[in-house]
């Protein structure tokens with residue numbers, strides 16, 4: 001029997017504390033005008049002291065499960081994408097597993113930084129298609145505020161904390177039916193030669209410290225526009241679709257200028273792109289599920305519509321996923 005992964009619920013969680021551009025400009029040589037013009041960011045959320053990535057993830061997961069009419073005991077797989085785990089080991093996913101009351105199955109992390117949610121979605125979708133699990137939670141959760149150099153205005157203004165989650169159910173595939181709901185395809189790429197343009201300068205095996213995020217912004221920008229345009233075309237071609245068939249583009253939220261450039265290359269009108277960067281900033285692996293949650297909750301994304309997601313992050317890593325909601 002062929003199986004596919006159906007989206008059963010979606011949830012998001014943002015920490016309470018809001019850090020505005022103006023507040024940042026009080027302690028750094030920057031301005032609200034520069035940050036808005038160059039990135040589209042207006043404010044970001046910052047996790048409270050003692051509030052960990054697993055806490056944000058568990059809140060988002062609980063909301064997604066509630067929407068699906070399920071509880072933790074119904075889940076037999078968690079794939080959690082994060083570059084800011086609670087601890088070096090074990091995986092943050094197993095802490096979430098315990099926190100949501102899931103007593104069976106398996107939970108693990110994937111590490112693909114800002115592309116993490118697409119990588120986690122691919123891993124979960126593949127497991128469901130193979131019958132290795134029946135219900136999966138796919139989570140993107142980050143506390144990037146903890147790995148930022150708050151004296152580096154070139155990076156610290158860009159990121160925020162948050163989490164988002166999707167519940168996927170394995171359902172029977174009706175062979176040959178083109179309009180079926182669920183994950184249609186996922187497309188993953190990486191290129192380790194580009195490590196130095198976006199990385200963290202620490203870790204347990206190198207410095208023994210957590211380190212800080214380092215980025216050559218202009219080069220990452222260039223790579224992002226190029227690879228994201230390629231990978232969305234790849235996703236469309238794999239499904240015999242044109243950009244005009246897509247109802248919603250849900251991009252990773254790194255920079256409005258990147259989002260607009262990819263949309264323009266695709267020929268997709270801006271009204272069909274979900275943009276949350278003004279209020280969330282770049283939440284790395286959490287940005288896509290947070291955007292999905294917002295647009296599904298306010299009624300923009302409707303059941304049966306085609307949703308195209310794309311992301312690029314450190315590694316470099318990049319990918320896309322096409323889902324009929």
Ligand code: UT7
Pocket residue numbers: 029030031034035038039114153154155157158216217218219220221224253254255258282284312313314
């Ligand atoms: O999610 C992972 C993927 N990450 C991304 O996709 C990020 C991609 N990169 C970007 O979004 C952009 O490159 C940035 C937003 C990071 C930077 O924008 P940019 O237009 O590429 O600016 P730049 O780095 O070329 O810097 C232009 C100027 C520089 O000053 P000079 O050398 O021209 O005098 C910077 O020092 O802007 C200065 N600058 C700032 N000024 C005020 C850099 N950061 C700031 C700041 N406030 N926060």
